[in-house]
Amino acid sequence: MADLKVKIGSLVLKNPVMVASGTFGYGEEYSPYIDLNILGAIITKGISLHPIDGNPPPRIWETPSGMLNSIGLQNVGAKAFIKEKLSYLKSFDTKIIVNIFGTTVKEYAKVAERLFATQGVDAIELNISCPNVKKGGMIFGIDPKSTKKVVSAVRKVCGLPLIAKLSPNVTDITEFARIAEGEGADAISLINTLLGLAVDVETRKPRLATITGGLSGPAIKPIALRMIWQVAKAVKVPIIGMGGICSTEDALEFILAGATAIAVGTANFFNPNTASEIIKGINSYMTEKGIGDIKELIGGMYA
Amino acid sequence: MADLKVKIGSLVLKNPVMVASGTFGYGEEYSPYIDLNILGAIITKGISLHPIDGNPPPRIWETPSGMLNSIGLQNVGAKAFIKEKLSYLKSFDTKIIVNIFGTTVKEYAKVAERLFATQGVDAIELNISCPNVKKGGMIFGIDPKSTKKVVSAVRKVCGLPLIAKLSPNVTDITEFARIAEGEGADAISLINTLLGLAVDVETRKPRLATITGGLSGPAIKPIALRMIWQVAKAVKVPIIGMGGICSTEDALEFILAGATAIAVGTANFFNPNTASEIIKGINSYMTEKGIGDIKELIGGMYA
Amino acid sequence: MDSKQFISTIKTHTEVSPDYFLLSMELPSEVKRPKPGQFFMIKVGRNNDPLLRRPLSIHRLISADTVQILYRVRGKGTRVLSKRVLGERLDILGPLGKGFEIPSQINEAILVAGGVGIAPLFPLAEELKRAGKSIKLFIGGKNREDILCEDDFRSLGLEIYISTEDGSYGKGGLVTDILEDYIQTPDSRLQTQMYACGPKLMLKVVSEIARFYSLPCYVSLEERMACGIGACLGCAVKTRVQSSELRVKGKNSRLRTPDSRLYRLVCKDGPVFNAEEIDWDG
Amino acid sequence: MDSKQFISTIKTHTEVSPDYFLLSMELPSEVKRPKPGQFFMIKVGRNNDPLLRRPLSIHRLISADTVQILYRVRGKGTRVLSKRVLGERLDILGPLGKGFEIPSQINEAILVAGGVGIAPLFPLAEELKRAGKSIKLFIGGKNREDILCEDDFRSLGLEIYISTEDGSYGKGGLVTDILEDYIQTPDSRLQTQMYACGPKLMLKVVSEIARFYSLPCYVSLEERMACGIGACLGCAVKTRVQSSELRVKGKNSRLRTPDSRLYRLVCKDGPVFNAEEIDWDG
Ligand SMILES: Cc1cc2nc3c(=O)[nH]c(=O)nc-3n(C[C@H](O)[C@H](O)[C@H](O)COP(=O)(O)OP(=O)(O)OC[C@H]3O[C@@H](n4cnc5c(N)ncnc54)[C@H](O)[C@@H]3O)c2cc1C
Ligand SMILES: Cc1cc2nc3c(=O)[nH]c(=O)nc-3n(C[C@H](O)[C@H](O)[C@H](O)COP(=O)(O)OP(=O)(O)OC[C@H]3O[C@@H](n4cnc5c(N)ncnc54)[C@H](O)[C@@H]3O)c2cc1C
Ligand SMILES: Cc1cc2nc3c(=O)[nH]c(=O)nc-3n(C[C@H](O)[C@H](O)[C@H](O)COP(=O)(O)O)c2cc1C
């Protein structure tokens, strides 16, 4: 067996394969289909201080090799998450990364603080890139000053490994990665969804009640890969790559482009076994090529 | 027959269906497959003052519902274009929009001037958004100041309808649209390709010799539609919409989101008849819905 | 959760009416027998386009190891499915969702189907029959070709009322009209449970009728789904009861308890809901 | 241009060796009879994934209205094609490209095939035969299963030399080794034209051999294609002759005439090129 261990800040993962926030619920939904113990980490659905209803339906539309969503960060809130969801998740042999979100810098800091005080949270992923909420989310991720503020505020109150999740809806992703690194983020996650639109030509209405939504899935993979490659050259902290990963080959592309770990997102919906297939697949690839340690592959693209 | 006429600046098109620059050669390549006379306009492959070799191969890679290209604006140069290509195109009953490009503001102005002095050019599309050349292209389209300079310089020397073609690789597309409008562009084309990457995990090399390339095709349609919708609210000049259009439904989505005309790009490669199908399809849709004039549909999304 | 991901081989696949297909497929023994109203998430194609699975109801368990799906070609996904042939293998998740319940106290069931909404009502009728309930079935469609499975239901021996919008079969008009005509006859109202499946607009009217005549009514809803298992939160439907409760408690919806949810999930909390729960304008 | 977009029905489709498929399909009468070395752009699937057509060579005209394609499953596109069944219809552009030329002065043709590179050489052999030329065929592959069509070529009565890398069939080693062994025999060099199709590395070595022994050589190249008709400029291949000419004329490549192109298009200027034209390291 090849050595698949990677480090995200001080956090050691037994393998670099995670599941992305919002695409794996709180883990339990997928437990009938995949053994949660095999995963490098589970990144949970974005959590805010208080419960959020989310956006009105329709919230989903399929596009060519992709999907638009406008869930709007519906979640049970920090309290219920800790009580009900986290206690379930803790029973598995995997790391728990909690994706958090607020409408103000203060709220971000509060929920981070709260989770830092909680047993069983292994790292925090800071979602400053959700395009589906009016306040907060992406607003923080497409303005350098806000990015700086929120990362810095959370860093101050939270001793856990801190991952900043960036928005791809920007001209220069490296600018934001550098800021996050500068403010003390231990890692960078990218990419979140791209802002998109679809129209029903029969009703003349947008396909989503919120008009626009976030585009994810294989369609965005080339954009995600490009951004990972750019960011890998710009920062020293590890990158968690995501955006359309469906197969071992996809995962390896991300790692070769510079990702230390990867997360399976939309693919969970149509193939709950994706992460498991990828873990096996990376192992076979490495065995076949005689590569002993996954670190030899990270950023290993010849360019 | 419904009235499909639309205006781009002073230019009247018999229908809003064009073919996008770089995806239809100089027209002649497609003449065995589609009657060029039915098209609203043909936008020719980007032309520079002098011939350009383009980038080394491989230049193309297919991605899920999309493709990456790094042609690098290979073209025969203004002189040969006018002598050989334009004279052929002029024989058809369609409008000819010439897509131009330079490595400096001066070069942009020179080629625009040259074409303005040439019989048979109906409009100029200013490509400030090609991601596949080191100098020029996208550099001009992702920096507000450069956009301003180049549109203004070309506007001064060129009395033809002027269309600015914007890059989607920016945080706020409306900023660039407003600048182009402010400098006198008669219309806005969007979107050009999104910067992407793909990696061959067997050879560890990027799939394209230039490492990154431009992503086009159905995969990017939701992003294109979103940008058209945003720009339609921000400017008064007409928009030419493109990005993954393959069918009548796709074309209608763009028009409802705010495009006055649309261009078929990558779809030409796999279905040379796309533009023809769309012209017929828009007609049937309008007849079915009892819509007499296409202008009733432009920006007609209920949002 | 008793749902599984499994591979099933297509046994028969026929177009039973223009654009309506009946598909029989293997139900491996390790998969739980589905209940009426439950559904499968089916990967219709082999590639990334279409990307997501499509939800389709269980139509009939024709033997211990064979299950049927009845579907209508609506868009890309169902079109791709309709091209899959005998012997091909489908990747499926299921059975999923909460099915129809049969309250023990009822003695009459009124089933209302619009178009392909008939699909999940057949196994329900079978179960109601087994439970000894009297069953009335109302089927509506645009035209004759939308009226499906009539013979199958007849062989169960239930009363059938049919309407078509163009009058080409049964009574002319909407199914909700013939339904209301029936319900107005007084003695039919006692110990009755209504069940409806069809287009949202029809379900809304059926719900109003049920409410007006104070009849309990289950509706099977549709919403766009990505995961089918409660993970993506994509298939939200607005609930009425919750939402009014909340408004009383306080305007700041963000201070509510997790239980008082404004939205429910069609895939997990449904697809069958009590009609009263649904905010039909939401 | 005599190329057309047309629909063709699959007549037979069989796996002739592991991962190698032979597909016969209708050639409508309005479509021009293809020449050896020409190709079709075939839409392999029905949806957006795979998106682009795939270039495949004409392998055999088995009757006036039937043409064959011989292909190897390499990735997604060819895999999807391999699932298409009898009676299904394919959307095709073609015939495309410049085929093989047969110089009238030659009396011997040496054909070199690597793997599925054999595909376009069969119709070429037929035409050479008709023109009365003597033909030697060299086929190479990784193993026995890569050696295709041997019997078909035998029935044309030509001399065949086979090599496999693992030695499981014919001579062990590379096809370029057995080729060079043959060419070294002096009397074989006169009035000979070489033709080669296969992996780029093989073509490069064949070209070097041809150059060393001063034999004219045609190679059929592959490059990723989007349009297949010269519109996208995607299938560029670097040329040698042009590029050296240019360096003499002036360093600024942008001042060159359009004729002195550094790149040629495989789809339009090829796929068959004179081996001398190609910059094998470009
Ligand atoms: C729990 C459940 C059970 C179902 N059971 C059945 C069944 O047994 N038989 C059957 O025929 N269908 C059933 N459906 C509906 C079926 O899932 C959809 O028709 C199918 O997913 C459409 O996919 P498509 O790709 O063909 O259409 P798409 O291309 O995705 O859509 C085509 C058009 O149909 C409309 N549309 C499609 N699906 C929906 C929807 N869910 N909500 C609103 N509008 C929609 C859209 O406006 C769209 O323009 C069920 C749905 C659910 C949620
Ligand atoms: C003019 C022409 C004629 C051809 N004729 C035949 C034929 O008769 N029979 C036949 O089997 N094949 C032929 N080919 C090759 C065939 O087109 C490719 O194998 C096919 O397009 C691969 O598509 P895919 O989707 O299966 O593979 P992809 O999924 O697109 O690629 C699979 C892998 O194969 C490699 N690859 C595939 N195609 C190429 C290429 N063109 N250049 C470099 N690397 C590549 C890539 O590295 C990739 O990782 C021809 C190609 C050309 C240009
Ligand atoms: C339905 C859905 C819900 C999501 N919810 C969240 C979320 O709560 N927080 C977050 O940071 N990202 C969220 N994302 C973004 C994903 O984690 C991921 O970054 C993105 O989808 C790209 O990866 P993919 O293409 O593999 O899905 C969500 C994505 C989807 C599709």
Ligand SMILES: Cc1cc2nc3c(=O)[nH]c(=O)nc-3n(C[C@H](O)[C@H](O)[C@H](O)COP(=O)(O)O)c2cc1C
């Ligand atoms: C192969 C290729 C070449 C292109 N060349 C040009 C060009 O020369 N000038 C330009 O402005 N856009 C060029 N484009 C961009 C297209 O015109 C279009 O904006 C883009 O591809 C999005 O549309 P689509 O998804 O329908 O292809 C090119 C695109 C492709 C795929």
Ligand code: FES
């Ligand atoms: S479909 Fe994902 S939660 Fe219901």
Ligand code: FES
């Ligand atoms: S494939 Fe488009 S130019 Fe050759």
